[in-house]
Amino acid sequence: MFEDVEDGFVQERREPRVGTVSGLALMTGATAMAAVGGGHHSVFATILLALLALGMAHAFTVEIQRQAHRRTGRWGRHDVVNTVLLAGWALGALAVAMLPYPPAPMRVLGLLLTFSYAAACAYFVAERRRAVAEPATPVEAPVSESSPV
Template structure:
């Protein structure tokens, strides 16, 4: 596969992508929403959210680069859940009663979830097309002209 991505052999999963998305967003919200946190606790929560964001990105890559050669039910569910988290974060940012930092974090999470959704769809489509195009090129290379 291109760019060093190996195809994942695991079965498709739904809970890991959505769960990591929710945990990352909730940790980030907790870091900015808790007004009584010490500076150390806020920094620790922010670093935890960054680490979870990395795990979230890696899980998106794993789910996108599975061996299944077609777009499946799990892919649709993952896409819908990521889009749903983006809408939920936008709703929090649009409500009139959250504080300024919570609204800003809601907007950042909206952007992040939308980017994750687009990234998942793009990577999954690339993973589906790559084996078909490599099989076509290997057939054309092996046939005598």
């Protein structure tokens, strides 16, 4: 797996994947929900869970960038699935926020997750469209120092 840097973004050559974006989105939201509404946590445990959720949010953003900047010249089936799943998680988080029986902190976090998932979906679509619109550049194979010239 070789990578080239163009315009500040790493151009990925690997195959498209669906599970990583969706899985990181769900893990980030679930960890945040555990931090906010996990019952009788100590302050230390709540802070650790919140920091873990922030770290996973960063990994989620990086994976969105990696999937958006793949080297395919078109919008593919995997891109549609990633977009639909992110939009679905935004709707699911909105449903949690609109239910009358969760406590107020859980409802606020549901709204925050709704906006976060919707922003992630819009970011993925914008970055993927930008990557598809860029002209493909030829890639040279790397030359190892031990190979004869």
